[in-house]
Amino acid sequence: MHSRFTISSSFAAALVAGVMLATRLWGQGQAVFENNTDTLLSTDVPQVAATTFINSARFSVGGGVTISGYGLPFDTLYTLYFTNKTSGRMEGYPGFRLDFSTNTSSAVIERFPASVIHNQGKMYGSTWLDLWATNIVSPGQLSAGVEGLIRLRGNNVNLSRSFIRVGGDPEYPDLDVSDSLIISSGYINPRGIADTYWAVGRDGTLSGSNGVSLNLPFLRQTFLTPTPNSPSHQVLALSTLGRNRVITNIMSLPSSFRGSYGQYDAFVYSNIVSSTSALVQIVFIPTNNYAVAAGIMPSVRFGSGIVPIVELRTPYYDPVAQASRLLTLYLSDYAQFYTNYTLQTGYDRNTYLADSTLAATGTRRPNNYLLSFNAPSEWSFSLLPNLAYSNVVFYPATAITNRASYRYTAYSAVVNATNDYTGLGMVSPIFYANPSNAPGRLQIEADNLDLRQARIHAENVVSISTTNLIGNTLAFVDAPIVRYDLGSTQSVLHVSNLVASTFNRFWGQIAVWSAFWTVPYTNQDLITGNWETNYTEFHVTFVDYEFYPTIPVNLYDFSARATNLVLHDSLSPSTALKLDAESLTIAGQVGNPASLTLPFFAGWGPESFPRLKHLTNDGNISITQAADFSTRLATNDIYGQPTLLEVPYRNFINRGNLDAASHRILATNFVNSGSLIASLGGIQLRLTNGTLAGGWLSAQSDVDIRAVNFNAATSTLSAGGALILDVTNNLSDAGPAALNDWQVHDGVTLLRRPRTGDLLGTRITSQAAFNTLVRHIWAGRNLGPTPAGFSNNAALGQLVLDGANLALFEFAGADTNNALYVDYLEFRGFATNIASALQIATNLTIYFANANLSPDKLNGALGGRLQWVYQYTGTFSxxxxxxxxxxxxxxxxxxxxxxxxxxxxxxxxxxDPTPYLSGRDIDLQVEFVRTPALQAKLSWMAIQRSTSLVEYTTNLTTGPWLPLTSITQGPQNGRLTVLDPVRPGAPRYYRVRVEPFIGLSQP
Structure with missing residues (x-):
């Protein structure tokens, strides 16, 4: 029988009272340790030594906490099985480490994975939550503090329907020191806040000498809403040349960088200090800038009536907790608490929280300011403004003086943003340079991982590594930085809801200037009638800010391994990407297509996609560098030496948007119906079968297409350089309905004539810049001026030559005698001057069926290199x-x-208004004659060089019409006669068709 050690309520009370010593073991030698009553321990926490740990009540331990909030987590000895039941609530300050640990003979603790950790309840660690087991099952809740760490390691980790949050939880007392810290010698900023400048001075100067006192009458204009501004003032800031070098800048609020002009309100609180003095506090703050438009609402109150507090808040919906929450930032001005304003020393947060060591940051902050994410204590007792603002207050009519010396403090900080150290400039969100060691981190390492219906939040980083992601259906991950190393042993790995587009977090910058001065004035006592001197002390706080409520999520790195990989998220890794799959699909769900953006320095190639054979893009792919769509196969050359063989993709299907600096695509089957853009270079296609099914190809340089078969319909192509075609078997479009529109800027080259096919539904526009030469090469067969040349001869539907001044279009054949057949030939710009703008080599003839210039004049031009095929009737002719x-x-x-x-x-x-022969012109007549047999005599009018076709039928309803004879007329108009014997039986019906000669009266 297994022995069991159980905590009863009376025993738990004894432990709280400190009866047991820290060196004593809980349940030593027992098989099962079970806690089934609320147990709260803050000091002298004993060690649990049992094979099985079971908790079904509240289990709160805090013996390892240090003054800074860090320390050693609670752990156990010899425990293989951990269970936290649905009713269990485990709280650790600083946290828990659950694994199998044992003492060796040398008194060194060795750690191994436990067998099972099963959490159906709630587990919280203010700093640590470290679980390591062969099997981890947690459908319950795991949470840690804002700057804490949750680490889950195991062979089989099942987090289906779990709730994981690194960021505190309202159900637990959050003892993290996650906000501002004021210590005797200085301060520690909340995480994410960095000082940019600071100042304590008088009359606008740091030294207080040579300053400019306030011109009180002019203050009415200076502080006129809605366009107030602060006087210019000196500040100190760290130089961009080095963090230990301080420079002096001149500042004035509002800063032009934030566009807050004309959008300020003023909030006033007045206190009667004595019978002859009053305190007037005025806060100027923008209430209609971009931040407000983005949903960040300001509020001003006065703590205990003397502490101006500015609150910036924005509501948001927490997708993990599925609850409404608030993002807040508070700026408090405690100037009334001090008679002497000083600059406090800033200390590094990480160093202090690690071991309480104070390491100066080199920055300062005036002692009257506090910037915090959580509300200061004075906010709970704060008062609303009690006086309407009027700029007349600064200079009363009975003022004794018109100038006043003033003291001032100034401060600026960036919040979750880059720090330019020199003042208020443009900022951008900041991320941890090394997320591996960032606080506020969730780290999961598993062989087999189930994330179905899991909801995950981390204040800074989520890092997940698994060789087999069993499922992540409707999982949700919410963090500003995410890292993934995913694999799957299943046939398809779906990546969905693992990378959100934004994270709810304030980021931006804030600046404040405070000034303090006193104005004496005379006042007549209403009772005695005597005049006396009264004093108004002014405390002005001028705030300027630019904030945004969300930051873009930073996918730090991403790798995945699977046979078939389907991306449903928008992935944009910033440092590294590797997708080891045979098939990759970028999904194109309606309204929210997936996207893949490669790191800025990375191109697409076999290093990042080592096994890829099938690529389908229904979303968006963006590559800032060159893209090489092919793989490499390790083999040996003819000499037996190792080499890499270039292997094309089997399928390259692009129905979305694909943008790279340049493209080199090797594929057995290529289909593009989306956009394929080379933003800096060219596009090279090396294909077996290629299809442009609509869509767009655009390159800054050449578009070079080599294929066995290539078909295009309703496509748009734009080449900043040349269009090069080398198709061996079939080059075709969809005929007249193809509507291809291709534009080139350095000519077109057809290197060989394909065996079959034409481009009669395609328009190619060749453009030439000022005084440039563009060359064209074509490989069609020269069959002469005949319609036969427009069939299976790479014939074009439309060719447009558009030239700037002095441009020259040069044409040549690919062999000794070639031709280019064009249904419609169009000249634009300088190209209309064909004698100067068009040059055709002797090995090429351009045959056209129609043109925008007179074919009568073009026919035979340039030494017979332009010829009109007037017999051809194409779509455009x-x-x-x-x-x-x-x-x-x-x-x-x-x-x-x-x-x-x-x-x-x-x-x-x-x-000629009637240029074509009509039936009336033929004048067909039929009569019977005997010669001596009875015959039908047909006669009609035939025009010169026409062909008359005589046909007959015995049934006008069903036909058919059969040929009787055909006659070609000579060079003169004349009447023709045909005799046909009358046969007994069915009647005969006749018709005559006269086909005019299609030709010219002169060549």
């Missing part, structure tokens, strides 16, 4: 002419030609 109620498709330019007369009526097409 044809029109439908309605003849006898039916459409006839003709070359548009041919209908506008002065050198063509389609109906042979002697009127050029361009001038």
């Amino acid at each position: 044809s029109t439908n002419l309605i003849v006898d109620g039916r459409p006839v498709t003709l070359n548009t330019a041919l209908l506008q030609s002065m050198f063509s007369d389609l109906d042979a009526d002697g009127i050029p097409n361009k001038l």
Whole structure:
């Protein structure tokens, strides 16, 4: 039978009274230690030595706490099994360390993982919560103080439905020293607050000499709301050249950096000090600046009527606790408590909290100021302003003097932001340079980790490392800095809700100037009628601030290992990224697509994506450096030496936004329907099969496409350099409906003619800057001026040449005799001067079906290198002419030609209102004649060089129409006759089609 050691209520009381000694063991030699009644111990905490630890009540221990809040956590000996039941509440000051520890013969404690730690209740450590076990199961609550550490280590860690918070908890007394500390020789700022400048002086100078006293009448203008300003004053600040070097600056509030002008209110509290004196305290503060617009609301009160206190607060919703909370910052001015204003010494917080050592920071703060996140004690007894503000108060009509000497203090600090040391400048959120040792940290290390429905908060850092993330469905992590090293043995690892976009925290800067002076004035006693001298003491506090309620989350580093990895979060690691997966998907959920932003110094390559074969981007990928989308396979060369073989991705699918300095993409299957942008360089595609299904390709330099098959439809392409095409098998678009729009700035090169395909739905615009030469090379076959050249010959739908002044477009063939077939050729700008702007080599001919310049003039230009294919009727070169109620498709330019007369009526097409032959013009006649047999005689009018097709059918309803004969007319118009024997049986019906000669009257 197992022995059991149980704490009863009377025994717990004895322990509290200090009956037991600290050297005594709790439950020594027992198998089970069980606490089932509230136990509160503050000193002389004994050691638990038992195999099993069970807690089902409140267990509060604090024997290890030091004056600074740090110390050794409570732990046990020989314990393998820890259980904190649902009713259990464990509180440790400074915390708990739960593992298996044992004494060796040399009296050294050795530590190993416990077997099981099971927490269904609540565990809190003001500074420490360190759990190490083979199996950790915690559906309950784990919490630590604002500057504490929770560390969970185990083989199997199940945190499903857990609540973890490093940041205190309202259910427990938070004994952390997490706010301002005032010590006899100086002060310690709250974590995240850094001094930027400070001052104690008189009349605007630090020394008090050669200063300028206040011009009391002018103060009415100086302190006129809503545009008040403080007098200029000297301050001290640490130099950017070194933290130990102090410099003097001149400041005046409000600072132009924050744009607070014209947005100030004043709050007044007046006290009667004696029968002849009064104290008037005035606080100037912006109430309508950006911070207010962002939801940070100011409030001014007066502690005990003499301590001006400014509260900045903003409500927010805590997504972890799912409760409404407040972010607050308080500035208190205790000037009335002092007759002598001094500069206190600032001390380093980390050093002091570690071992109570005082290490000076080199900064100072006037002794009348306190800046804190928690409300000062005077806030609870504070009073609202009791007097409406009027600037007349500064210079009463019976004032004895019009000038006053004044003392002043000044101070500025940044809050959770960068420190420029020299004063009020632009700031940005600050993060810990080394989050591995940051306070306010949650650290999880597990072989198998379950985070399903877990809700996690840390004031500074969440660091999670696991080889197998079992699940994180609807988990939520809330921290300003997060670190992940994730793996999965399952087929798919989903990364979701692990990285929020923002964290609720004040950040920005605040500045304050306080001044104190006395104004004497005469006053007539209402009873005696005598005139007497009275005094008004002024205490003005002028505050300026710029704050933001949220900071962006810093994903410090991120790595993941899985066969298939799906990212649902927006990931932007600042230092390192490694995704070891065969398949990577950036999810594109509606309204909130995932994103992946690489560290600033990192490019995309095999080092960060060593096994990647399949990339699907439905969200956003941003890369500031070059991107190399390929992998490396270790192998041996022909000499048996180790080498790396470049391997393309099997699938590269981009339906989102992908931006890099430059792109080099090797893929078996490439599909882009999103945006692919090279912001600094070019785009290289090395593909087996490539498709542009809509979307956008944009590069500052060349777009170089090499593929076996390449198809494009409804795509936009912009090349700051050249467009280079090398497609071996099929280069095609979707025909006239493709609507591809490609723009280039250094010409187009087709290195070889693909076996099949054309780009007849594509418009290529070639632009040339002032006085530049752009070269074009094309590899189409030269079949002459025939429509056959527009089929399977890399023919273009539209080619636009747009040149600035003195630009030159040069064209050449890829071989000895090539051609470029273009449905529509357009010239813009200087390019309209083809004699000067266009140069075609002798190994290339450009054939076009239509142009924006007169084809009659272009045809045969440049030594016959420009030729018009007027027989071709493409999408961009044809029109439908309605003849006898039916459409006839003709070359548009041919209908506008002065050198063509389609109906042979002697009127050029361009001038002919009816340029095409109609049925009325044919004048078809049918009669019967005997020769001697009965025959049908057909006669009609045929125009010159036309072709007449005679057809017949025996059934007008079902057809078919069969050819009878065809006749080509000579060079003159004339009437043609055809005889057809009349056969017994079914009747015959005839029709004649006269196809005019499509040609020119002169070449």
